[in-house]
Amino acid sequence: MIRVLIADDEALVRAGLRMILEAAGDMAVVGEACDGDEAVGAAARLRPHVVLMDVRMPGTDGLSAAARVLAAPEAPKVIMLTTFDLDDHVHEALRLGAVGFLLKDTPPRDLAAAVRTVAEGQAMLSPTVIKRLIGSFVDRAPSRAESARGRLAALTAREEDVVRAVARGLSNAEIGRELGLTEATVKAHVSRVLAKLGLANRVQAAILVHDAGLG
Known part of the structure; x- marks a missing residue:
């Protein structure tokens, strides 16, 4: 079973993600966190294979939390949950070592497939969405x-x-x-x-x- 930790400050989002992932049959949501500090602690305690980390959370945000999670020994894979208006943060998260990102309106089948891909050790690259993100930085930083x-x-x-x-x-x-x-x-x-x-x-x-x- 793929062990997943969900970090998002919205309870409804966490519940929806849990329902989708556990319905896949080969995943278990081992914990939830509502802010960055809680996510870091839960990742260390529960040792998930994959962490779904919201970029924008109160207190310690998802970017700072991801950096701390990824710096730990035998760190889990981290996928950022984001929207297009947070391009700067996502780009930095990928540079820190996050292996991908998902939009919060990602279809259930694609969400489960992305978690499987990352758990198998591959980066989760969306040919259309990630190029839009990365391309914006090429334009801004010649x-x-x-x-x-x-x-x-x-x-x-x-x-x-x-x-x-x-x-x-x-x-x-x-x-x-x-x-x-x-x-x-x-x-x-x-x-x-x-x-x-x-x-x-x-x-x-x-x-x-x-x-x-x-x-």
Whole structure:
């Protein structure tokens, strides 16, 4: 069973998320938190596999709480719950190591699929939504592009092909079909890319590609 902790200051939102996840059959909501401090404590105590963390909560907000949760040994995966008007916060959360984000109106089937994807160790990338978020930062910070391109220059041509595909939200299997590689080979390329660039996950790789203006 996938152990999930829900952190949101709205009781109705928590109840709705719990109902959706527990109906999936392979997930158990092991706890709830209504603010950031409570979320940090619950994550340490309950040891969930995945934390759904609202960005905006009273007291310690979701961003600060996510940073503390992710800094702990054997940290759970963190997915931020957000809306489009919080782009700045989501971008920072992804840089801290959160592996994705969901809009609060995400369809139930997509919510469950996202939690499964993250629990399996993959980043949850939405090809349409995440590009909108990341693209806004490329537009606002052109000086970041030069630095990002310099970092990507360390990659081989094949590694750059792979990381560009990652930035488009493709899975390893989809990248393999597009580039004529086995899924295992793609997985190895992704691991080498992350190691070379000093990145924690595929989301951070996608951000770097978009920062460079290559996505």
